[in-house]
Amino acid sequence: MTEKFFTIGKLSSKTGCKPETIRYYEQVGLLFEPTRSESGYRLYDYDGLKRLNFILHSRELGFSQNSIRELLHLVDKGEYTCEQVEAMVQGQLKEIRLKISQLKVLESALSDMAQKCEKGKTPDCPIVDLLFKVD
């Protein structure tokens, strides 16, 4: 038999999200202020758990805090459409793909540099020369 309310530590162990981070999400307005016990402890219910999971899942997908806020805002209004949510996912997908392509450029630049190296024991290094290059 599960209690209706649980403390921040329980919410933390249920989600794997540290108490400080939970308090932080409340502070920045992603989580609603939960009810409090007489002594001032935060008390969460299943809705609070669901909302934190929403945040954590979105975070795992690489959404920024602002995007998560937007997503939650859609959901909170209650009148979001599947279309709107999909647009956010597509936007995020675009950003991820952009980052991947940027990193691939770095990857090939770095591997080109590594190829240039003759692994010599002397301070005569084509990589260092490249890094110092003016213009």
Place this chain on the structure above:
Amino acid sequence: MTEKFFTIGKLSSKTGCKPETIRYYEQVGLLFEPTRSESGYRLYDYDGLKRLNFILHSRELGFSQNSIRELLHLVDKGEYTCEQVEAMVQGQLKEIRLKISQLKVLESALSDMAQKCEKGKTPDCPIVDLLFKVD
């Protein structure tokens, strides 16, 4: 005929790096303190320009500040070997490749989600359901 010394603004336009950033690199110890004019203006020479370029090029390759510091440290000691530098490049390459593979995981998760969407006009969205999911 180019003057030997130039101000931070000149260094900025020669490199595309903003004056504030240049001062910042000095503050965190990546750039040496340059000589100063009588009135206290920073005066850079060709060595300063080369060093800033080294930092900027390393940055473009995705090296963290700490890695750049390490690279510069190697170079400053004067007795670095090509091997050591290549090891840093390989380490960076490894990190970049790790990031790429992590992002690819996100990419496929997001594109799977997008596929699930039926672009309906109703607040009945499989993506939102997934995000709220507990466990």
Place this chain on the structure above:
DNA sequence: CCTAAACCTTATAGTAACTATAGAGTCAAG
């Protein structure tokens, strides 16, 4: 019943790598 561990509270500062701002001094051109 008491105490000590394990929890909870707030407020504040630190992290990376800058960017922006305020308030003041300096230099070159018209």
Place this chain on the structure above:
DNA sequence: CTTGACTCTATAGTTACTATAAGGTTTAGG
């Protein structure tokens, strides 16, 4: 000689947390 462009320092803001200090509460053991 004054105006505008430049420079200076010091400080605060950014993202998304994490860590710390200094204290109150709850619970389990002896």
